[in-house]
Amino acid sequence: MNYFLGIDGGASKTExxxxxxxxxxxxxxxxxxxxxxxxxxxxxxxxxxxVIKDALSQANFKMDDIAFAVLGVAGRDTKxxxxxxxxxxxxxxxxxxxxxxxxxxDVEIAFASSVTCDYGIVLISGTGANCFAKxxxxxxxxAGNWGWLLGDQGSGFALGLGALQAVMRDFxxxxxxxxxxxxxxxxxxxDRADQLGHWVYxxxxxxxxxxxxxxxxxxxxxxxxxxxxxxxxxxxxxxTLSIKTVVAKTSLVSEEFEIGLVGGIFKEELVIKLLEQKxxxxxxxxxIVLPKMEPAMAAAILAKKEAL
Amino acid sequence: MNYFLGIDGGASKTExxxxxxxxxxxxxxxxxxxxxxxxxxxxxxxxxxxVIKDALSQANFKMDDIAFAVLGVAGRDTKxxxxxxxxxxxxxxxxxxxxxxxxxxDVEIAFASSVTCDYGIVLISGTGANCFAKxxxxxxxxAGNWGWLLGDQGSGFALGLGALQAVMRDFxxxxxxxxxxxxxxxxxxxDRADQLGHWVYxxxxxxxxxxxxxxxxxxxxxxxxxxxxxxxxxxxxxxTLSIKTVVAKTSLVSEEFEIGLVGGIFKEELVIKLLEQKxxxxxxxxxIVLPKMEPAMAAAILAKKEAL
Numbered sequence: 001m002n003y004f005l006g007i008d009g010g011a012s013k014t015e016x017x018x019x020x021x022x023x024x025x026x027x028x029x030x031x032x033x034x035x036x037x038x039x040x041x042x043x044x045x046x047x048x049x050x051v052i053k054d055a056l057s058q059a060n061f062k063m064d065d066i067a068f069a070v071l072g073v074a075g076r077d078t079k080x081x082x083x084x085x086x087x088x089x090x091x092x093x094x095x096x097x098x099x100x101x102x103x104x105x106d107v108e109i110a111f112a113s114s115v116t117c118d119y120g121i122v123l124i125s126g127t128g129a130n131c132f133a134k135x136x137x138x139x140x141x142x143a144g145n146w147g148w149l150l151g152d153q154g155s156g157f158a159l160g161l162g163a164l165q166a167v168m169r170d171f172x173x174x175x176x177x178x179x180x181x182x183x184x185x186x187x188x189x190x191d192r193a194d195q196l197g198h199w200v201y202x203x204x205x206x207x208x209x210x211x212x213x214x215x216x217x218x219x220x221x222x223x224x225x226x227x228x229x230x231x232x233x234x235x236x237x238x239x240t241l242s243i244k245t246v247v248a249k250t251s252l253v254s255e256e257f258e259i260g261l262v263g264g265i266f267k268e269e270l271v272i273k274l275l276e277q278k279x280x281x282x283x284x285x286x287x288i289v290l291p292k293m294e295p296a297m298a299a300a301i302l303a304k305k306e307a308l
Numbered sequence: 309m310n311y312f313l314g315i316d317g318g319a320s321k322t323e324x325x326x327x328x329x330x331x332x333x334x335x336x337x338x339x340x341x342x343x344x345x346x347x348x349x350x351x352x353x354x355x356x357x358x359v360i361k362d363a364l365s366q367a368n369f370k371m372d373d374i375a376f377a378v379l380g381v382a383g384r385d386t387k388x389x390x391x392x393x394x395x396x397x398x399x400x401x402x403x404x405x406x407x408x409x410x411x412x413x414d415v416e417i418a419f420a421s422s423v424t425c426d427y428g429i430v431l432i433s434g435t436g437a438n439c440f441a442k443x444x445x446x447x448x449x450x451a452g453n454w455g456w457l458l459g460d461q462g463s464g465f466a467l468g469l470g471a472l473q474a475v476m477r478d479f480x481x482x483x484x485x486x487x488x489x490x491x492x493x494x495x496x497x498x499d500r501a502d503q504l505g506h507w508v509y510x511x512x513x514x515x516x517x518x519x520x521x522x523x524x525x526x527x528x529x530x531x532x533x534x535x536x537x538x539x540x541x542x543x544x545x546x547x548t549l550s551i552k553t554v555v556a557k558t559s560l561v562s563e564e565f566e567i568g569l570v571g572g573i574f575k576e577e578l579v580i581k582l583l584e585q586k587x588x589x590x591x592x593x594x595x596i597v598l599p600k601m602e603p604a605m606a607a608a609i610l611a612k613k614e615a616l
Contacts, residue, residue: 037505037506037509077502077505078500078502078503078505080503142480143480143481143482144480144482145480146476146480146502146504146505147505147508147509149469149472149508149509149513150472150473150476150504150505150508151473151476153473161457164457164458165454165458165459165461168454168458168459172450172451172452172453172454172553173451173553173556173557174451174452174549174550174553192386194385194386194454195386195388196454196458197345197385197386197454197455197458198345200455200457200458201345201455201457205457205513241482242482245480245481245482248481249481
């Protein structure tokens with residue numbers, strides 16, 4: 001009972017770690033996706049069990065060696081999600097984790113991976129977007145986390161889609177000329193913009209691949225492309241709006257607190273710089289921080305806290 | 309050889325008509341969809357053959373009774389589409405239509421169904437959007453026809469999606485309060501906005517159903533809802549931009565010409581009224597007209613012209 005399990009379960013892969021009492025890493029395992037909205041409950045349970053079994057087996061541990069497990073999973077957004085996923089977790093491995101497992105949202109482990117205090121904000125921007133705050137009063141709030149079509153306006157997908165739409169507007173002359181047209185067509189090995197339809201409209205819309213175009217927007221921005229600059233400014237404005245919204249909901253506005261920036265879009269320093277300027281207007285005493293550890297590790301440390 | 313066949317082939321259904329020399333309707337048949345981007349070439353050919361055979365059989369005609377056929381089909385947008393669909397048409401019914409069949413875009417038959425002259429503009433707004441112009445000089449131009457994700461900003465889908473995004477912004481307080489939230493949740497029999505994700509993210513995104521929310525936006529507009537008013541103004545601005553773009557490309561700006569409005573969104577008089585005001589700025593002598601006949605009938609009349 002001296003070890004702690006943390007899971008970071010996403011829509012494309014799952015990471016699992018086991019740590020000891022000194023928070024030292026024992027094993028690190030990668031497995032299949034666990035967003036039950038996409039893969040269903042059965043596949044989610046199977047993939048979670050596989051990661052846990054693999055981790056135990058690699059460490060040469062039995063179930064009893066684990067004092068507590070925290071599973072941070074994507075797609076845990078509504079009350080219905082909470083009920084379904086809690087039940088799923090209690091039944092994992094024939095119920096042998098019962099009473100020593102807790103399911104949290106992937107955004108909560110992202111929070112724990114970056115923000116030092118009990119209160120603060122985490123802003124996620126990768127393929128999707130999310131903004132989560134905990135107030136000093138214990139109140140929590142979310143903004144902007146509704147998936148690629150309904151929300152996620154501050155995400156890599158939103159930036160990539162905006163770029164594709166700008167290319168079509170350039171092509172048929174509804175919009176300004178932009179070097180994004182050349183950059184994107186070259187990147188996708190296409191000759192003309194009207195071939196982009198074939199690339200986009202597939203059985204399953206290539207959400208991740210569209211988000212993967214984001215670096216081209218930053219490239220165009222650095223080349224002073226006006227269309228790219230507008231797209232990046234819009235992205236940062238949406239991020240700022242999400243922060244402003246959760247700051248108000250959790251009464252953090254005049255507090256000193258940390259805003260953790262998590263996700264691939266923050267590899268781009270330009271975004272951090274622009275966001276830092278904007279944040280001053282909505283949370284003057286806030287301070288931007290970056291992740292200190294992998295989310296799975298943060299989940300394992302949460303498990304240790306739960307066990308104590 | 310005294311009859312003419314017209315086909316209006318769409319992504320959800322196909323209509324076929326046969327007319328006589330006096331342009332009198334002989335038969336009217338409805339069949340399956342023919343957008344080959346969605347159903348593939350084989351299914352498209354099969355559905356076209358079925359509609360043609362059914363029309364001939366119902367009229368008690370042989371192939372020889374048809375002097376010419378015009379097939380107006382959705383998804384004929386690029387050079388590649390033209391080549392594939394022309395070949396497909398020549399091979400229909402074991403090649404018995406060879407040299408007496410022409411494939412055109414569905415937008416061209418929409419043009420013919422509404423615009424009286426050889427030149428002018430047709431603006432389509434249903435689930436999707438398109439804008440097509442023919443200049444006095446014979447030049448043609450398109451704008452805005454890139455499907456629900458890349459383009460179609462002046463469409464029912466764009467309006468419906470904008471409404472859903474506004475509901476999510478209302479729900480998490482990023483946006484203004486709007487009566488669209490109540491109207492849409494009631495319409496879809498949902499209790500809370502965070503249940504909309506389940507409704508939207510399906511194996512196949514419900515593009516038509518999202519477009520089907522457009523009337524609720526008009527309802528909210530009439531109740532002076534600010535968010536709905538902004539959405540409708542944006543829709544009309546996108547329509548106007550498409551018209552402005554094709555007007556410039558076909559040198560129609562100072563001409564007197566007709567703009568045909570085709571598609572479900574124009575059932576709403578509010579849109580026509582707002583658009584009429586805006587069009588004055590980009591084509592001062594243009595005149596709005598509505599369809600005079602079904603698109604399949606317009607295709608049959610084009611077939612008669614081709615045969616003469």
